[in-house]
């Protein structure tokens with residue numbers, strides 16, 4: 001039997017979670033804490049809403065533990081830990097969803113640690129393959145951290161030498177976009193396009209827009225957004241779509257499984273659309289027998 005409570009892995013004073021909890025009404029809800037036991041007694045919780053573990057490896061283990069013991073964790077911690085910008089890009093190729101050509105590079109420290117197995121990348125070849133200018137960014141980055149635009153093979157080499165250590169990198173074709181969208185997808189079925197002006201350090205601007213400029217491709221992008229989130233097994237995610245000068249759409253970033261939902265930055269109607277759909281998703285998971293997918297074959301627990 002699945003538990004009847006909703007467990008929350010998020011700070012109590014987060015404004016988005018305060019609104020979600022308020023809309024969940026009388027349902028039994030608890031903010032998880034680890035004072036009494038290392039891992040909470042999981043049978044109690046039918047659903048865990050996890051918006052914190054992406055920053056804390058301990059909480060990732062908690063989330064996996066709870067998921068394996070039967071709680072439905074949003075988002076699936078196994079899917080979240082397997083996914084990154086490179087995995088997503090490879091999946092999009094298989095799904096025939098347009099995403100910029102990307103190449104993966106190890107951090108420069110591996111040249112020493114792995115001896116001859118890893119050599120200095122061939123910058124001219126990479127630039128030819130991806131095209132210039134290109135974007136150099138971590139495969140698992142978020143918050144626009146360590147995202148660099150480079151114009152020449154020499155700049156690419158320099159960027160790698162000065163910023164590369166300790167991370168896995170993508171060199172990605174840079175798309176000259178005309179329009180950019182943050183597209184919320186909830187419960188692998190509800191999709192909301194919001195025009196966005198990208199800017200670093202959480203300074204991006206959401207716009208109210210009638211989306212006329214993508215009128216003829218919006219249904220297709222909606223269908224592709226749902227398909228990719230079903231494949232990635234994300235119950236809440238933001239997919240960043242852009243459209244270039246030729247009208248060609250591209251996915252830039254679909255690795256936002258704990259999206260920023262900042263109340264005073266998102267136009268009110270959009271904000272409450274997100275809260276309402278997320279609340280409905282949580283309620284649905286609480287009342288269904290659905291469990292998170294994972295790759296283990298476990299005996300049925302009675």
Ligand SMILES: Nc1ncnc2c1ncn2[C@@H]1O[C@H](COP(=O)(O)OP(=O)(O)O)[C@@H](O)[C@H]1O
Nearest residue numbers: 100135141142143144145172173174175198253
């Ligand atoms: N291939 C690309 N072409 C054009 N712009 C890009 C590309 N990759 C990243 N950007 C720009 O950099 C921003 C941050 O990159 P993104 O992959 O979304 O990283 P993060 O996960 O840190 O937000 C994007 O919002 C976009 O404006």
Ligand SMILES: [Mg+2]
Nearest residue numbers: 143144240253
């Ligand atoms: Mg992004």
